Amino acid sequence: MDTGKKHKLEKTISTLQNQWGTQAIQTLKQVQSKSFSTHLSTGFSTLDEAVLIGGLPHGRISEIIGAPTSGMVTVALRILANAQKEDKVAVFIDPSHTFDPDYAVRCGTILSQLILVRPPDFQQALVILHDFVLGAGIDVIVFDLPYQLAAATSSAHALAKTLDKLIASLGKTGCVLLFLAALPIHPASSLDHYPTHSALPHYASIRLHIQRESWIYQEHDIHGYLAQILVAKNKFGPAGRIARVSLTFAGEP
Amino acid sequence: MTRLWSNGDRWGIGLPIKMNTQYATGDDSAIYERPSLLTWQNQDHLVIEITKTWRVDIDWWRERVWRAYFKLQTDTGLLVIVYQDLLSGKWYLQRLYD
Amino acid sequence: MIACLTVPYFATAVERRKDLSSVEKLSHPGPGSGSLPGLVIGGQPWEPQPLYAFSQEVAKNGVRPGMSLRLAHVLSPQAEFISTNLPHYFSAHGEITDILTDFTNLVEPQKLWSLAEVEPLRKAKRRDLPAANLPTNQPAPLGKAFGRRLPARYTLDLQSLPPVEALPLAQEIGRSVRQHTYLSPAIGLATNRFVAQMAAVLTHPNHARTISLEDEPLFLSAQTIQFLPLQKEMDRRLSLLGIRTLGQFIALPLASLHSQLGLDRQSGREFSQLYYLVKERIQPTGRIGNFYSIHQVQPLATEKQEQIAYYFDDPVNNLLNIERILVRAASELAARLHQAKQETRSLQLILEIDRRQNDPIYNQLSRRQPTADPLHLIDSLRELLHLSWQQVNWLYKQSGSEPGIITLKVILTDFCSVAPIQLSLFEQSKTNAHRLQEILSNLFKKHGSGSFFRPAPADIDHPLLERRYRLLELNPA
Numbered sequence: 001m002d003t004g005k006k007h008k009l010e011k012t013i014s015t016l017q018n019q020w021g022t023q024a025i026q027t028l029k030q031v032q033s034k035s036f037s038t039h040l041s042t043g044f045s046t047l048d049e050a051v052l053i054g055g056l057p058h059g060r061i062s063e064i065i066g067a068p069t070s071g072m073v074t075v076a077l078r079i080l081a082n083a084q085k086e087d088k089v090a091v092f093i094d095p096s097h098t099f100d101p102d103y104a105v106r107c108g109t110i111l112s113q114l115i116l117v118r119p120p121d122f123q124q125a126l127v128i129l130h131d132f133v134l135g136a137g138i139d140v141i142v143f144d145l146p147y148q149l150a151a152a153t154s155s156a157h158a159l160a161k162t163l164d165k166l167i168a169s170l171g172k173t174g175c176v177l178l179f180l181a182a183l184p185i186h187p188a189s190s191l192d193h194y195p196t197h198s199a200l201p202h203y204a205s206i207r208l209h210i211q212r213e214s215w216i217y218q219e220h221d222i223h224g225y226l227a228q229i230l231v232a233k234n235k236f237g238p239a240g241r242i243a244r245v246s247l248t249f250a251g252e253p
Numbered sequence: 254m255t256r257l258w259s260n261g262d263r264w265g266i267g268l269p270i271k272m273n274t275q276y277a278t279g280d281d282s283a284i285y286e287r288p289s290l291l292t293w294q295n296q297d298h299l300v301i302e303i304t305k306t307w308r309v310d311i312d313w314w315r316e317r318v319w320r321a322y323f324k325l326q327t328d329t330g331l332l333v334i335v336y337q338d339l340l341s342g343k344w345y346l347q348r349l350y351d
Numbered sequence: 352m353i354a355c356l357t358v359p360y361f362a363t364a365v366e367r368r369k370d371l372s373s374v375e376k377l378s379h380p381g382p383g384s385g386s387l388p389g390l391v392i393g394g395q396p397w398e399p400q401p402l403y404a405f406s407q408e409v410a411k412n413g414v415r416p417g418m419s420l421r422l423a424h425v426l427s428p429q430a431e432f433i434s435t436n437l438p439h440y441f442s443a444h445g446e447i448t449d450i451l452t453d454f455t456n457l458v459e460p461q462k463l464w465s466l467a468e469v470e471p472l473r474k475a476k477r478r479d480l481p482a483a484n485l486p487t488n489q490p491a492p493l494g495k496a497f498g499r500r501l502p503a504r505y506t507l508d509l510q511s512l513p514p515v516e517a518l519p520l521a522q523e524i525g526r527s528v529r530q531h532t533y534l535s536p537a538i539g540l541a542t543n544r545f546v547a548q549m550a551a552v553l554t555h556p557n558h559a560r561t562i563s564l565e566d567e568p569l570f571l572s573a574q575t576i577q578f579l580p581l582q583k584e585m586d587r588r589l590s591l592l593g594i595r596t597l598g599q600f601i602a603l604p605l606a607s608l609h610s611q612l613g614l615d616r617q618s619g620r621e622f623s624q625l626y627y628l629v630k631e632r633i634q635p636t637g638r639i640g641n642f643y644s645i646h647q648v649q650p651l652a653t654e655k656q657e658q659i660a661y662y663f664d665d666p667v668n669n670l671l672n673i674e675r676i677l678v679r680a681a682s683e684l685a686a687r688l689h690q691a692k693q694e695t696r697s698l699q700l701i702l703e704i705d706r707r708q709n710d711p712i713y714n715q716l717s718r719r720q721p722t723a724d725p726l727h728l729i730d731s732l733r734e735l736l737h738l739s740w741q742q743v744n745w746l747y748k749q750s751g752s753e754p755g756i757i758t759l760k761v762i763l764t765d766f767c768s769v770a771p772i773q774l775s776l777f778e779q780s781k782t783n784a785h786r787l788q789e790i791l792s793n794l795f796k797k798h799g800s801g802s803f804f805r806p807a808p809a810d811i812d813h814p815l816l817e818r819r820y821r822l823l824e825l826n827p828a
Contacts, residue, residue, distance in 0.1 A: 004720055018510075066351070069332045073351040089787055100348065101806035101820035115791070116804040116822065128798060135790035148294075185296055185329050212330065221305045221324070222332060249350070266817070309814045318815065334816075347816060 043082035052237035067189035081108030088139035160199030224248030267345030298327035361503035362404030389430030396424035457508035496577035572598030666755025685725035694721035703758035
């Protein structure tokens with residue numbers, strides 16, 4: 001729509017709203033975003049298929065759960081990279097200060113289009129997250145949630161409160177919010193080890209549990225791994241599907 | 254990705270960790286110090302495989318950086334890169350594959 | 352809140368304002384000044400025509416709107432009779448409108464009644480005419496009681512302002528009107544137009560009265576049915592039935608009123624609206640929904656203008672130079688518009704040429720869409736310039752000399768306020784770098800810039816992992 005027309009329409013609508021109140025007239029887009037979500041492809045075709053809607057939903061909360069060395073962060077970075085292909089602005093919120101730019105580039109992310117947030121504490125991280133969601137203009141936000149934080153009662157409460165506020169604004173701004181929920185380090189970690197009083201499982205529309213299945217060796221060096229991703233919760237279709245992905249470390253040192 | 258610990262001053266030097274080591278004979282029949290058990294987050298992680306080792310010795314003319322790197326796999330399922338600062342003998346966790 | 356500002360006995364107040372010496376001007380000729388002789392406007396007592404306006408003192412003697420001058424003289428023999436000076440009243444009316452538009456653009460001045468509207472009342476002598484409510488061109492029909500004090504009436508929409516804040520604003524508006532025009536306004540405040548106007552009628556000059564939503568039922572039910580636009584016959588029947596107040600009135604079923612009064616379609620609909628408005632206020636049933644107003648306050652088309660003028664010592668005859676000046680003018684004007692949150696629809700370009708005998712060359716352009724964008728303004732001004740330049744050239748070709756401009760004036764008129772963009776109507780454009788910058792700068796203000804980074808390659812093949820990339824702190828610039 002050209003700007004002139006758009007401007008005219010906005011004018012008309014604001015006049016109508018002046019007269020009848022802001023609820024009187026709503027755009028189709030707003031209604032739509034409530035009834036179904038468009039999606040952001042993850043870049044893994046098997047995973048896209050497994051979640052049925054073809055990727056992560058816009059305007060909803062998604063969650064990837066995985067123990068350390070399960071491939072969780074790799075998958076998240078690939079999703080970011082995939083989003084950036086479509087010229088989207090991505091934010092990575094990194095409360096544990098462990099973002100690795102070197103590896104991010106190997107996963108295909110474009111650093112110049114990435115905003116890395118390293119807040120001083122978790123509270124601030126939540127406030128910044130809230131501001132980013134409200135601000136619109138951001139398409140993908142990845143929030144890295146270390147196990148220690150998710151398990152602590154105080155931060156779990158703070159997170160629950162923030163999520164509650166976020167839900168409504170997310171629906172309006174349509175950004176993809178992806179939480180990376182780490183499981184504790186355990187040889188056979190499963191969803192049973194998930195922090196019990198976290199509110200994320202409740203608010204997330206899609207929960208993916210990623211587990212490493214086997215290493216990919218090249219000569220004697222580990223070169224990557226195969227992982228399986230279980231769709232643990234899916235508000236857009238049946239849960240329980242499994243996708244297998246292979247993750248390689250793309251020529252790391 | 255990996256997680257990279259780079260907290261520190263100008264260049265992050267990684268996360269200091271406690272490391273138990275043992276000596277082993279290398280391919281060139283010399284004896285090297287090898288990591289055997291690392292302690293991180295109050296948890297012991299037994300090294301079950303060292304998949305790659307390499308050394309870095311640079312900047313010796315001004316501020317020598319001399320490190321022995323190990324990429325290793327633990328019994329708790331971690332794949333990490335650790336290094337020993339050969340000047341001070343301290344161990345650091347630098348990268349966690351995730 | 353809707354505020355209704357009335358100046359009771361407007362025409363006579365304006366006439367008296369003329370006579371007052373500058374010292375006395377501030378002491379208003381309010382209800383206390385009973386010593387004044389009455390004033391009737393319309394002509395001399397012997398002239399066979401209706402009066403145009405009268406003062407409060409005369410009203411006390413029983414003079415009513417639409418009466419003949421002769422009758423007014425009988426009722427109030429000591430009153431002074433003067434002829435009508437319409438332009439004078441209209442200019443005073445405009446003065447008040449100007450003051451009100453300083454407060455809000457949602458001002459709806461009610462047009463002053465003219466002589467022609469008074470005339471047929473008497474000539475036709477039709478008893479079934481809408482009973483003597485003077486101005487007939489008002490958007491909503493008003494009852495007789497509204498016109499009794501011959502007021503000038505202005506309705507302001509204070510939008511969502513709560514009553515607590517609306518009252519001080521109304522008082523400020525009243526003060527401002529009094530100070531600049533020496534007239535004494537009465538202000539009524541309510542959540543809808545009808546009640547606000549009633550409140551204004553029932554308020555003393557120089558006072559403001561708020562009728563809150565809770566007080567409305569009580570306030571309304573006690574008022575006379577004369578506030579409704581009743582026709583004479585209907586008025587008579589209702590009074591025969593003993594119905595005097597709105598409270599009694601709404602106790603009657605609407606259907607029977609319709610059949611009793613034989614209303615036509617248009618007036619029937621308006622009447623029903625009014626009926627339900629009153630009914631809903633007095634006996635809330637919740638079924639009718641929010642009947643906040645019968646007719647919204649229409650924003651007044653402002654006649655403000657922005658202008659910029661350049662005077663040249665030596666005549667300018669280079670088209671390129673003039674264009675350059677116009678570009679500068681456009682950006683200056685755009686900045687002013689932006690500051691005032693206004694957009695313009697109409698542009699005028701006036702070129703004065705160095706020969707005195709010629710009128711300035713004047714061209715005007717109306718844009719289809721209002722704008723405050725300097726680029727749009729430049730485009731429009733260019734178009735105007737080329738049009739004007741042809742005329743200049745034509746003029747000079749006739750006289751055979753070189754063209755030269757000594758004055759260039761750009762005037763912008765026909766403003767409207769910038770449409771507030773309240774909701775994101777359309778999907779944001781994909782990488783809205785500007786928007787992102789804005790979000791970031793807000794975040795920087797809130798959290799300090801220490802938390803936001805952009806990773807950048809430093810030495811991507813460095814043997815030490817941590818030296819390959821750096822984190823650049825993002826800063827507001």
